[in-house]
Amino acid sequence: MSDIIAAARGFFRGAKGIADAYLMVLRHLFRKQLTEPYPEFKRELPERTRARIVLTRTPDGDERCVACYLCSGACPVNCISMQSEEREDGRRHAAWFRINFARCIYCGLCEEACPTLAIQLTPDFAFAKDDIMKFVYEKEDLLIEGGGKHPDYDFYKHCGVAFGKAGKGERPGERPPVDVKNNLP
Numbered sequence: 001m002s003d004i005i006a007a008a009r010g011f012f013r014g015a016k017g018i019a020d021a022y023l024m025v026l027r028h029l030f031r032k033q034l035t036e037p038y039p040e041f042k043r044e045l046p047e048r049t050r051a052r053i054v055l056t057r058t059p060d061g062d063e064r065c066v067a068c069y070l071c072s073g074a075c076p077v078n079c080i081s082m083q084s085e086e087r088e089d090g091r092r093h094a095a096w097f098r099i100n101f102a103r104c105i106y107c108g109l110c111e112e113a114c115p116t117l118a119i120q121l122t123p124d125f126a127f128a129k130d131d132i133m134k135f136v137y138e139k140e141d142l143l144i145e146g147g148g149k150h151p152d153y154d155f156y157k158h159c160g161v162a163f164g165k166a167g168k169g170e171r172p173g174e175r176p177p178v179d180v181k182n183n184l185p
């Protein structure tokens, strides 16, 4: 007799478990969906998100990068390389500029180090490749049309320029500007 009671209890426990599972499925069927299907749905990431790196331009459309090597010096994994060159108008720029994204850890130190706001990390993280060599980006792959996060900034209009009526080196206590071309030992 006790065996029959134990079997009946087991049967009802199992049936209750199955019924509970079906009820839970039914309840979730009519709930608001929480999962966001990717890539159909793309969440807008904050501007400060650190992903793909770009080289930006001044408001005049000129290259911001002056090939000062500060970003490559700051990079902890040495994935930035370049060659500096002087243009005919005396301004420096990078003859070539290369980032190996297969090594980049997206720390943002290059962006912090850059005095001209040329190099910037963007929220674009979707650039997976099937070949590791495709992660080596050249200057033409990195250079974008606009100014990125700082569209109005132009290094040459903020730094090293005279202000007010007095010229450079003409204010009290100022030394005359150094001619860097003749600043050799």
Ligand code: SF4
Pocket: 071, 074, 075, 076, 077, 078, 079, 080, 099, 103, 104, 105, 106, 107, 108, 109, 110, 111
């Ligand atoms: S984000 Fe970091 S690791 Fe990547 S290039 Fe810049 S400094 Fe190097």
Ligand code: SF4
Pocket: 064, 065, 066, 067, 068, 069, 070, 071, 072, 113, 114, 115, 116, 117, 118, 119
């Ligand atoms: S990106 Fe900025 S820090 Fe790097 S070389 Fe150009 S100007 Fe210098």
